[in-house]
Amino acid sequence: MIPGTVMAAGPLRLSARRVGAIILRHLYVLKRSWPRILELAYWPTVQMILWGFVTSFFLQNSSWVAQAAGVLISAVLLWDVLFRSNLGVSLSFMEEMWARNLGQLFVSPLRPIELVAALTTMSLIRSLISVTPAALLALPLFDVWVFSLGPPLAAFFFNLLIFGWSIGLVVSALVLRLGLGAESLAWVAVFAIAPLSGIYYPISSLPEWLQPVAWALPSAPVFEGMRAVLFEDSFRLDLFAASLALNAVYLTGAIAFFLAMIHVARKRGLLLQQGE
């Protein structure tokens, strides 16, 4: 048995060493490319600054926002957790396709489930690199300390991170099946759910027929929960549990879909044909 193997049943057996190898491969890319690290941190920071100024305007013109000055900035930062988490998975996967490296990986002892573990870990690393500078900068610029959300912030982060993994895995699976021509799905898919997530407004402000659809997404309870903390100073355990339960369903489905698409790729000979 290879050192570092974590035992689990059958096909779910993971080797921490092989998962670490894939993480190392992506850290090598990040390490040697400062523009990539800068790009990761750049967009959340720009978003935060933009919405900071929007907030400053609304503070003088809107009683809703005036109740909790950090609501828009917190929302934009949490939205970026979801956005970056999705990209962290899908871009890391597509990196292997761009590099024509998938064939090499799949003839190594790496198991598909280990690839999933590595992609999601890379997503966590990329999300932290992305969001942390913007979160820190919000204090000197707008006097908003997003960490004042306290422990609930970790719950929001965790749920959005997992939902981002689910979207990223589904996008990666589709790109594997359809080819790199479908890579724009990485950006399109996550923006498609943005209006339904209630990032900047309560779900109750959506048309009534659309509200059940919104509540079927793990992101909607997170942003509702964030507003509950900021406006009512209460952590809604029911919303947290709802998001967690939905995430369990979505992530299980996304992993199953990803593994199924790898099986399809093995049937159709797609693993050797990928590349630019």
Next chain:
Amino acid sequence: MRDDRESMAPVIVVDRVTKRYGPVTALDAVSFTAAAGSTLALLGGNGAGKTTTISILLGLLLPTSGSVTVLGHDMVRERHRVLGRMNFSSPYVDLPRRLSVAENLNVYAHLYGLADPKGRIRELAAALDLEGFLSRPTGDLSSGQRTRVALAKAMLNAPRLLLLDEPTASLDPDTADWVRGYLQAYQRDSGATIVLASHNMSEVERLCDAVVMMRAGTIVDRGAPAELIARYGRRTMEEVFLDIARDRRKPFDEAKKLASR
């Protein structure tokens, strides 16, 4: 861990393997075996089914029917039991170009679970003359250098079965000759089994004990290079290849017909 069925059986057993893509049959009931320590060549023109066969041997592609056993294990159901003892190199797959040579080899050394990745990389860098460019991005190397790096990656786990798809394609004659020499020495020293797909007939004559000739997804002949040359009444494998590719002579088919009467 090796078990009895691995040590007793041929390294590769391909039994009536068919691969279909919709109406297209890429492989049609192909069967062959490879003995331990042998070098087997898959020969044929473009579209003959060589890469499809290698992909199935690697478990990258699932056969429509038939079975493939490698090192005693079924490649459809048990590929993860043998992948650590196989390796592969092809000009059609790549290593990440932004990573340095050492970084790429280090990643794969960890994927193959090597106990001493740095020591093994040093050893291979010396053997394959990579020391001068270990820290350079892989994408900056010449095709000859990249082929040596790909070979180093394929040698990391000292594989018992090495599959090579056109190992010397696009190499200059000097580098190609050097690679062939390296493969011969590796096989002699390790007793590994090598399967290669090639269009280079002199390479096949030099390296291989057995040849499987393919055309349009079927096996049309097989034997040792010297046997084939004698059977076709030719002087080189190049001439035998042309006979088969152009369907000029069919001694194997005729022999089969005679045997079936």
